[in-house]
Amino acid sequence: MDTNDSLRVASLWHSMHAISQQLSPTVGCSGIELLEADTFDLHCFQSLTGTKFFVVSEPGTQHMEALLKVIYELYTDYVLKNPFYEMEMPIRCELFDLNLSQAVQKDRVALLGR
Amino acid sequence: MIGVGKAKQYSNVLDKPLSKGKQEVSLSAFSFLFSELVQYNQTQVDNIAELERRLEDAGYSVGARVLELLCHREKGNRRETRLLGILSFVHSTVWKVLFGKVADSLEKGTEHEDEYMISEKELLVNRFISIPKDMGTFNCGAFVAGIVRGVLDGAGFPAVVTAHFVPVEGQQRPRTTILIKFAEEVLRREARLG
Numbered sequence: 383m384d385t386n387d388s389l390r391v392a393s394l395w396h397s398m399h400a401i402s403q404q405l406s407p408t409v410g411c412s413g414i415e416l417l418e419a420d421t422f423d424l425h426c427f428q429s430l431t432g433t434k435f436f437v438v439s440e441p442g443t444q445h446m447e448a449l450l451k452v453i454y455e456l457y458t459d460y461v462l463k464n465p466f467y468e469m470e471m472p473i474r475c476e477l478f479d480l481n482l483s484q485a486v487q488k489d490r491v492a493l494l495g496r
Numbered sequence: 497m498i499g500v501g502k503a504k505q506y507s508n509v510l511d512k513p514l515s516k517g518k519q520e521v522s523l524s525a526f527s528f529l530f531s532e533l534v535q536y537n538q539t540q541v542d543n544i545a546e547l548e549r550r551l552e553d554a555g556y557s558v559g560a561r562v563l564e565l566l567c568h569r570e571k572g573n574r575r576e577t578r579l580l581g582i583l584s585f586v587h588s589t590v591w592k593v594l595f596g597k598v599a600d601s602l603e604k605g606t607e608h609e610d611e612y613m614i615s616e617k618e619l620l621v622n623r624f625i626s627i628p629k630d631m632g633t634f635n636c637g638a639f640v641a642g643i644v645r646g647v648l649d650g651a652g653f654p655a656v657v658t659a660h661f662v663p664v665e666g667q668q669r670p671r672t673t674i675l676i677k678f679a680e681e682v683l684r685r686e687a688r689l690g
Contacts, residue, residue: 463527463624465534466631476626480668 385472395436399426429454449489456481514568527624534625534636544634552642552657559646562590575651579678579686582651586644587614594643595620605675610683614644614674615662622672635659637672644674654679 383391403413413434417424423443426436427450435450435457460478461467467475537550567573570589576582587602605611619637627634637659645657656677661670 460624460626463524463531464626465531465538465636466626466628474628477624478626 389472395424395426396434399428399434425450427451427454433457445489449485452485453482456485516569523620523623530621530636530639531625533639544631548634548638551636551638552645555639555642555644556646556649559643559648560650561646562594562643563647563650566590566593577652578689579653579682582648582653583612583676585651586647590643590647608677610678610680612676612678614676616672616674618669619659619672633661635661635672637674641674644676648676653682655682 399413403411413426413428415426417426418441421441423439423441423446424436425439425446426434427447428434435453437446437450437453439446456478460481461473461475464475464477467473533554534547534551537547537554541547541550566585566589567575570593571585576585583602588598591597591599599614599616601615603613603615605613619640621639622636625636627636641657641659645655648655648657656679658675660673660675662673663670
């Protein structure tokens with residue numbers, strides 16, 4: 383998935399999230415947390431500042447919330463403390479990518495046992 | 497009675513002994529401050545060499561003060577006169593106080609007599625920083641190189657200090673080496689002292 387597609391998906395998701403927050407019948411709703419479809423699941427985590435992290439996974443995958451929290455921690459460490467990262471720009475930080483793939487790999491091994 | 501053994505009252509604030517201070521600072525707080533330092537300097541300069549020089553100058557002021565403080569606190573106001581003495585002071589004491597651990601290694605350069613290298617697997621200041629590809633060989637460790645230069649200059653061992661990335665096979669991230677090149681007069685003096 384290239385940068386343009388990611389930007390498209392992200393902006394689509396941002397709008398849907400905002401609309402759902404307004405439409406929700408429950409009081410004090412903070413937006414969509416889980417979207418279940420036939421071929422994929424989309425888990426979303428919103429930080430206190432409103433930055434949203436979402437993960438698209440196979441239907442029925444467990445423990446995605448924990449993964450999202452880990453990713454949030456990696457974001458605050460390797461992206462926000464990097465002086466060469468401009469806010470709101472696509473993230474091109476080597477350390478972030480490295481640790482992100484390690485975290486996903488560790489998760490995969492733990493879940494699937496391979 | 498509470499407070500019977502009261503601490504000695506000093507009439508003059510200058511007579512009070514220097515406190516050790518808080519030994520630990522939050523790593524996140526330092527990282528954000530350092531990141532802001534780099535970003536601020538980036539707005540003021542046009543090229544990378546200038547940015548490196550600015551970071552080094554910032555480190556130089558830190559080094560000069562650290563030397564004074566550590567000489568008083570750790571070494572009881574004794575002055576280092578020998579080359580190896582000052583190098584091991586930087587490698588162990590300064591590193592321990594600033595970064596919480598001694599530097600990974602101290603080596604003598606093989607090609608030139610006046611070169612020494614302090615190596616570290618990953619400098620504390622570089623821990624969260626990823627250098628973008630278009631910045632080439634720029635290293636934020638220039639700040640640490642400045643600190644070392646400040647310490648050496650203050651102790652009477654003028655030198656040119658630079659920070660370099662050294663790729664290591666088997667590891668994705670390169671090692672960082674602080675290269676210290678002493679001035680002529682230091683070597684001559686060292687030879688005279690035997």
